[in-house]
Structures are given as C-alpha cells and as structure tokens.
Amino acid sequence: DIQMTQSPSSLSASVGDRVTITCRASQSISNYLNWYHQKPGKAPKLLIYAASSLQSGVPSRFSGSGSGTDFTLSISSLQREDFGTYYCQQSYSARTFGQGTKVEIK
C-alpha cells in the first residue's frame, strides 16, 4: 500500500502570509496527487487535481506542484476563510489520504 505523509501536521499563520504544505508518497505516484480542503462538520472539497491543476471555482491563490514522491500545496496570501484541514490523496494505486494539515489563523 502507498503511504502518504504530510507536514506539518498543523500550522498557525496570519492573514496575508504565504503557506506551504508538503506531502510525500512512499513510492513514486507520478502526478496522481490531489488536494482537498475540509472545514469542521463539512465534507472535503477538491482544490487541486493531478498535482497542479486548479479545480474550477477555487481561488488562484492556491497552487500545487510536484511529481514522483514529493508534492507541495501553496497558498500565496492566506485568507480567513482558508482555515481548516488540508489533505493530500494519491490515486496511483487504489486511493490513500495523508493524515492532514490543520491550518489556523493567528
């Protein structure tokens, strides 16, 4: 099974800060990597698919990069509505999620 490891597990940042979350796969997954955002009590929502493609309707401050085993989700200028937990997910072999990165606004 492919394991996904995210870092950090949590972070606190101010509005306007640049935020970066990393996700590492236990083996190469090409670009079969997606990112989701979840707010408390809600279902996860797709942000980025195929490592770097922005889902329709998602603000352009979100971006994704990487291939192989190392991937990054960046938020160029953090906004208040960006609080919540971010998950990476591989779809190279079955599907596996990372353990999540909780983002808090200072």
Next chain:
Amino acid sequence: QVQLVESGGGLVKPGGSLRLSCAASGFTFSDFYMSWIRQAPGKGPEWLSYISTSSTYTKYADSVKGRFTISRDNAKNSLYLQMNSLRAEDTAVYYCAREVSTWLDPWGQGTLVTVSS
C-alpha cells in the same frame, strides 16, 4: 447542480449489518465511477471502495475487504454500501463521492454510522 445525498446511517451493535445509500442527481450517473470514503472522529478520510460505471469492476481497501460490498443501480441513480460484521472501529461518517478521472468531486454531506453495544 451535481448533488450526492447519503442515507442509511445510524446506531448498530457490533457484529450487525447496515446498508448505506447515496442518491445522485445533476449529472449522468452511469458515466462515472463512484467511491465510498469514511472519516472516523478526529481522523483523516479513509477510502473504502470504488465501483466502475457498469459494476464490472470493484476495488476495496484491505480494512473492509470481505465485510463490505459496494453496488450501484444506474436506473435509480443510486450507489450502495452493504456493511456486515461491523466493529467499533467502523464508527465514522461515511461519504460517497464521484470519481472524475482520478479525483473525487464532489462528496456528499455524509451519514454517521455508530457501532456500539
């Protein structure tokens, strides 16, 4: 708009069974693979299973293989998850999601399954 609505969750005793349903609308259901995912309290999502458009192909996570069965009825635009031999560790919110190529979008609102005596 694309919508997925899960139902069928509730309280069940260990060893019991439950069948979850997911009603789809706003898209051509029969054109898409579908998945079930669950999320235990305070934990990240765990993918459980997916099913192909005509039910020919299914895949399961090891944690539920042999206990859970995914199925669909394209005529009713519905997805199902039959869960048998339930354990306390199966307690979670269960989501259905549409598979678009290799990503999950959208997800339903979820239905809570609690396994407890």
